[in-house]
Amino acid sequence: MIQNPPLARLELSRSGIESNFRHFRSLLKPETKMLILVKANGYGHGAVPFAQEMEQFGADYLGVALPSEGVELRKAGINLPILVLTTGTEDYPEIVRYGLEPGIPDIYALQRLREELRKIGRRDYPVHINIDTGMHRLGFMEREIPALIDFVRESPEIHLEGLYTHLAASDEAQHDSFTLGQIHLYEKLSTQIMEALPYKPLRHVLNSAGIERFTQYQYDMVRLGIGIYGISAIGSKDLKPAAFYRCPILQIKDLLPGDGTVGYGRHGILRPEGTRSATLCVGYADGINRHLGCGNASFEVNGKLAPTLGNICMDMCMIDVTDIDCKEGDTVTIFGERPTAADLARILDTIPYEIFTSVPRRVKRVIID
Numbered sequence: 001m002i003q004n005p006p007l008a009r010l011e012l013s014r015s016g017i018e019s020n021f022r023h024f025r026s027l028l029k030p031e032t033k034m035l036i037l038v039k040a041n042g043y044g045h046g047a048v049p050f051a052q053e054m055e056q057f058g059a060d061y062l063g064v065a066l067p068s069e070g071v072e073l074r075k076a077g078i079n080l081p082i083l084v085l086t087t088g089t090e091d092y093p094e095i096v097r098y099g100l101e102p103g104i105p106d107i108y109a110l111q112r113l114r115e116e117l118r119k120i121g122r123r124d125y126p127v128h129i130n131i132d133t134g135m136h137r138l139g140f141m142e143r144e145i146p147a148l149i150d151f152v153r154e155s156p157e158i159h160l161e162g163l164y165t166h167l168a169a170s171d172e173a174q175h176d177s178f179t180l181g182q183i184h185l186y187e188k189l190s191t192q193i194m195e196a197l198p199y200k201p202l203r204h205v206l207n208s209a210g211i212e213r214f215t216q217y218q219y220d221m222v223r224l225g226i227g228i229y230g231i232s233a234i235g236s237k238d239l240k241p242a243a244f245y246r247c248p249i250l251q252i253k254d255l256l257p258g259d260g261t262v263g264y265g266r267h268g269i270l271r272p273e274g275t276r277s278a279t280l281c282v283g284y285a286d287g288i289n290r291h292l293g294c295g296n297a298s299f300e301v302n303g304k305l306a307p308t309l310g311n312i313c314m315d316m317c318m319i320d321v322t323d324i325d326c327k328e329g330d331t332v333t334i335f336g337e338r339p340t341a342a343d344l345a346r347i348l349d350t351i352p353y354e355i356f357t358s359v360p361r362r363v364k365r366v367i368i369d
Contacts, residue, residue: 033221
């Protein structure tokens, strides 16, 4: 076994991230703003380092799910405007303190925010109104828009910085008529709100899939999420992996046919001629789903794919390197270019989002190239 082995790491590719950013930027009009979503710890990539890269590349906004995520970015020195998509009304003092812009789903939330702003004498505080056009998760329904307009007119504390909606199925062609219906309803309702205001809020509708498939509806800003991390809704070959999940081989065992089995539950079956097994320092506590074990997935070692051997453990797993020239300390790629996060997602019947966000904070994030 190697002495003082390096830890598992998620390597953020600066060149890959910038390439993806430039690709989506090229699809947009020069005046269209770009909001980059870095919620859920930057989709598992590391919110702070990713946000720092986005600030350098020229992003206009960042988006997070929770106020605590926005506060983390502010404390790290991030100065870009930050939209908080999911806020509890008890979080408003912290939101205002750190200059975050809350997404507002209903009148009650607006009332609570106004109360907080009145306490400290703040006016024209920027908020983004969530309009429900069919996602039916959060947001103002069409019938609630008149009450929203009346409230804003009588509330100098509130400034509608943005109006947005969430597309439910912009990545699936069979639902394009529904998506267009959402956009048309958004156009109607956002126009209704804007006609009642003396200023023009930012309008933003498109997510990553929307940018690729409904570019003509980019409005004033788009919200780029999974696309910046290298996943395309249309199978574009222009996107590159934003991260490579890698770890070293801890130990190699040359096992003979009579040596039994490998791993918990004895599910790692040896080859009749013997098996060369390599143990890695990642397990299900590091985001390696247990269903990837027992040969269901393969990881890259020195340019070749090695199938998993036996069950995934909490902190380790084993792979079969019988046919691969490798040694202890060599690097294994869990996902990156081969296999990709999408490859692992297909094995697990899930989506790349889950693969990315399953990599826990205990795995170190480092920026390469």
